Amino acid sequence: MPELDRRVSCANEDAVEQQAYLTRSLLDYIAAPLTGTVFLRGVLPAPDVVRIVTGAADTTSLRELTAYEIPLSDEDGEPVTAPLLLSWTRTLTSTAHPCTDASVMDIPLIIVDTSVLEPAAPTCTDRALRVLRTLAWPFAETPPDPALCGFLLTGQGRMRLYLAPEQAAPLIGADVQLTGALTALLAALPSLTGEEERWVTDPLDPHCAHVVDLTRW
Structure with a gap:
């Protein structure tokens, strides 16, 4: 196809x-x-x-x-x-x-x-x-940062999050494991997704400009 x-x-x-x-x-x-x-x-x-x-x-x-x-x-x-x-x-x-x-x-x-x-x-x-x-969940003046613009359940215990770190920035796909220290991971997402040395391109996924693998973080 x-x-x-x-x-x-x-x-x-x-x-x-x-x-x-x-x-x-x-x-x-x-x-x-x-x-x-x-x-x-x-x-x-x-x-x-x-x-x-x-x-x-x-x-x-x-x-x-x-x-x-x-x-x-x-x-x-x-x-x-x-x-x-x-x-x-x-x-x-x-x-x-x-x-x-x-x-x-x-x-x-x-x-x-x-x-x-x-x-x-x-x-x-x-x-x-x-x-x-x-x-x-009443309306708040300050939206979450980074904004969650989408997601995909990619397998057992795995998910790709589509995040917009800034309003006009390229979307970042963050692969996460749904076990482990999730609270710490979520708190660190803004800084982790902004570290350009972590960025790679997934040629199969047109929904984001870069992907960050956080499944082992």
Whole structure:
């Protein structure tokens, strides 16, 4: 399958803010299924679009996942909201996958035409999470640094984080192990991702300019 490799070299302030908002709003669905046995496995940042990665909770191969490429703006040019993105994703994951010859990072990629996509109605869980999030995570003037613009569960106990250390800086992919001294690692992320001697390029991943391997940190 042909790989779509339009690489994210930098991100403007608006794109970083929207990608971080969408990622933050969908995190619950790595634990709660979108539909049936289908879970959120990643949110990948790309120019003008977001790629929602779905699959079974116990999947260990990226080829067994599915990525849906969805525009960041609606037909009126307005930024897509997290509830709308979630409802589109739920519709997509509740129907049979269309055939595709495209892929990204070995994940089959489906380009979505949202103009013909009927959004699914929100569930009671969706509504409850929206209320609880609003009360538990109120808006703050100072956003997290670095901003989390996406993530991908890459295997058992491993995750790639897509981080924007600065609003207009290239996105950094940080590979982390989900065991060990996580509190210390998270506290050190801003400095670790800024150490250029750690940067390498992953030719298979177009969603970041550099990758930092922190799995043994």
